[in-house]
Amino acid sequence: MRYLPKSDAERAAMLRDIGAASIDELFSVIPNEYRLTRDLNVPRQMGESEIIDHFKAAAQKNANGYTSFLGAGAYRHYRPVIIDSLVQRGEFLTSYTPYQAEITQGTLQAIFEFQTMICELTGKDIANASMYDGSTGAAEAVMMAVRITGRDGVLVARTAHPEYREVMHTYAQHQGHDAREIDYGSDGRIDLAALDAAVTNQTACVLVQSPNFFGIVEDIPAIAEIAHKKGALLIVSIAEAVSLGIVRPPVEADIVSMEAQSFGVALSYGGPYCGVLAAKEKYLRQMPGRLVGETRDTEGRRGFVLTLSTREQHIRREKATSNICTNQALVALMATIFMTVYGKQGIRELALQNLAKAKYAADTLGKQGKLLFASTPRFHEFVLQTDETPDQLNVRLLEKKIIGGLSLKKWYPELGNATLWCATELTTKEQINTAASVLANAPVTAAAR
Amino acid sequence: MATNSFTGNTRKVTAHLTQNESLSFEKSSPGKKGYKLGPLDVPAVDASALLGAAVRNTEPTLPELSEIEIIRHFTRLSTWNYAIDLGMYPLGSCTMKYNPRVNEFVSRLEGIAEAHPYQPESLSQGALEVVKLLQDCLLEITGMDAITLQPAAGAHGEFTGILLARAYHESKGNPRKTIIIPDSAHGTNPATAASCGYQVINLKSNSQGGVDVAALAEIVNEDTAAMMLTNPSTIGVFENEIHKIADVLHDKGALLYMDGANMNALVGKTRPGDFGVDVMHLNLHKTFSTPHGGGGPGSGPVACKKTLEPFLPAPVLTRGSDGQLHWNYDRPQSVGRVRMLYGNFGMFVRALAYILANGPDGLRQTTEDAVLNANYIRKKLEDVYELPYATPSMHEVVFSDRRQTKNGVKTGDIAKRLIDYGFHPYTVSFPLIVAGALMIEPTESESREELDLFIDAMRQIAREADENPELITTAPHSTRVSRLDETTAARKPVLRWKGPPAPNGVEIDTAAKEW
């Protein structure tokens, strides 16, 4: 087998050196009754070209050459080519966690740069070296707030991503905290009056997403005031990192949990993505996940190390801040390269393009239905209400090889025939116009008041 | 410097390239650009008008660099890393095997890399077939009945697995209170148990470093939800009383959870589902060759017996009567989601490519070579390093530094000296049940030549420990940076760069800074 660098002669020689009669002797520790005496029933060994053919066939059976208006927490942005050129270097791709700092300064310095850029974008003092994704990051942020405040009440906006909320619920069940949802108002933002009524001095944190699931930018200063006056922490969850190029950073937030997939990480049918936590300096010791710090070596040269490891599972074991071990180093590296490529000016220009495309899309498609929450500021997603059901609408769009907005019926049935649309810098005017023309040609029979 | 004390000679190429490289921020100049966006084909917008008070007024200090500077920056950084592509990692329980490049290639195929997780299922059958085939292969390999690929990593899988155990017990009317964990376990095990609301009961290992079944029988009771076991253990030894362990637990209605980190010793030779395991996680980034990438991403599928199937995280992949694959969200007893979407799909593609490249014979041969390699190292080093346990090793071997400490040389020092011989250190000071542990797992990816170089290095270091210990306690000597001050890094953490960007054209070549 071509991944195994041994000949049978070498195997035999090694067995002789060990003093074993056969390889079976080395497995004799396994009791007879459990030893497999048959081949595993998996597909037979394939040659490399066969493997490629297998996956090409699979790739063909996915959407190919379709225009997509999907967002909802996973965003289609351009990935600069040098990202893959660099991350596929063996020294990055096949390197281990940087516990041995002297021989992993490449990874460590790159993470230090990542942490810095996240702080700059989010307006926070410290950032970690990444969490699994935005959904688990949100759950970890909530647990962090509970630890910091010693309180157990948690309030989550219903406009936070539905699947993020499901994850928070799963984690909350075993942590003994009480999580409640606060609904949204007619402007598509969290209902501030309802929030105010719900926050008590037993509330550990308020979590909102901004831009929220509807694409709407929340009023962070107002929410912060409500949370802070009762001593609750504000967690802002950000699902679309590119928004930070043009939307003000949530400086009032105590903790920011972000999904950085938009920064150069492929959609890849849902993962791997790149979560990250950022927070005010005073919460440092309650921050889960790996942290890279700057230091000096014995000769006074600058270097980087994993630090504050005593928070983590391999030392604290059952008293750790989290059980997390792995971070998302390689995807965080993709994000680091992306942020470096776009840089100070580019990230703003990119965000502006997204804003412009989505404005045009909302204006154009909005003529074929009702644009919800129309006068509230939003980034690059919007909700459209139509006479047709989302299913009917999407069937017609698919005929034109367009994947339309995501149906919201499952999560927000009160919005009726509502779909969530996203336009990015990759969406073209032509694609938007074509979609609009399909919407315009709704069959008469679909009209139902 | 002439010295009479023995200094070994490295036979392996070791030079760490010594390019100096500042932070990207320190090389930045206003006005440099590394990107070009296409022109807008829709009207430009006034952000302030659209966003009002929500518009960003502060510029984030991100670097401004051209493409070539970015390429050089990260390329230089990469040359400071050790990697599997450069040589062996003897890290115990990490299974640092070869990361096949075809895995990278197929994960980047357009229909796969660009598949949006919410695209219609009718247009995702290719992705879903990948998920299905991987699930089926992993079930066959583990001997279990049902599986979820949702967890993002091993620790996440442990969390999911214990949630399943809890849900199972709750369905029987009593979630129970405790989880038993051997003192040889990886730190994620007790951390996970605590995060699920269970109290950890530590079980002392017996004199062979394994589970003391009699002691176990004494502490298992109706409050025990589960035992978390790694098999082979973290000292590389197969628990040959595993069925008794399972029986003791099952007798009291408790479950056996297996940490699958050491599956590289078992694939194709035995199956956890056959020896009494009820629920387990796998590490695709260990056994199944997906790349470590400097610390992640990983993937931690959880497989279980039928009795736990109803509790799996939703959605669950099912094949409809139309032959199409669907995500089934109608799972009333599910523990819920442990993350959004379906899991680290990119890693599924890579793991499946690995399984297809091997087939049944390749997988078995892989396991055999992994065990052969570990035993070869054991044989060639057992006369110079102390073996704390006489029990046979499987895919990894644990030594202790006892013979070397008499000269003040500890396992951490030996590990640092190993770097001078061109290798990444083995796992230091773990498992905790062995004082001064050296935990070594070569994996099947190492040729005899590489193993011999490693053995030669370790033997020379053992001699240096006798004759020239200071050389070891001050190691490494050949790296770009010497030992780093971790104490100050912890006392006064500096976790980000601060400072103004380098002024344009004023500073001369910051990369020439003396370190």
Next chain:
Amino acid sequence: MAYPANYKYTREHEWIEVSGKIGTVGITDYAQNSLGDIVFVDAPKVGDKVEKGAVFGSVESVKAVSDLYSPVSGTVTEVNESLKDSPEKINTDAHAAWIIKVELSDPAEVDSLLDAAAYEKFIAEETGK
């Protein structure tokens, strides 16, 4: 290393110096030596209650964490704030770098603690193992 004769000691390597109703608590030189360079002390707040034998905080080095067990029961009256910026004081002089001061709720508890000689004997046995 001389262990102050007027201090009392626990088997978890804490020391206490009692003056009237106030006990001053720290960790011993043996403890700081085992831990290595101390990077952080997690102490309770003034007003917190402590209980004999229960954990009241922890001390961290780079690679390890050690729980602090209270030698006595009572209320915390003072916390050594200088350890926030200079935890290394414990390494330099463990018997001077106190961590908390406690108002004793039951002064009799002190009687069951080890005196300096008994503590030195205890360490000798520990290291001999």
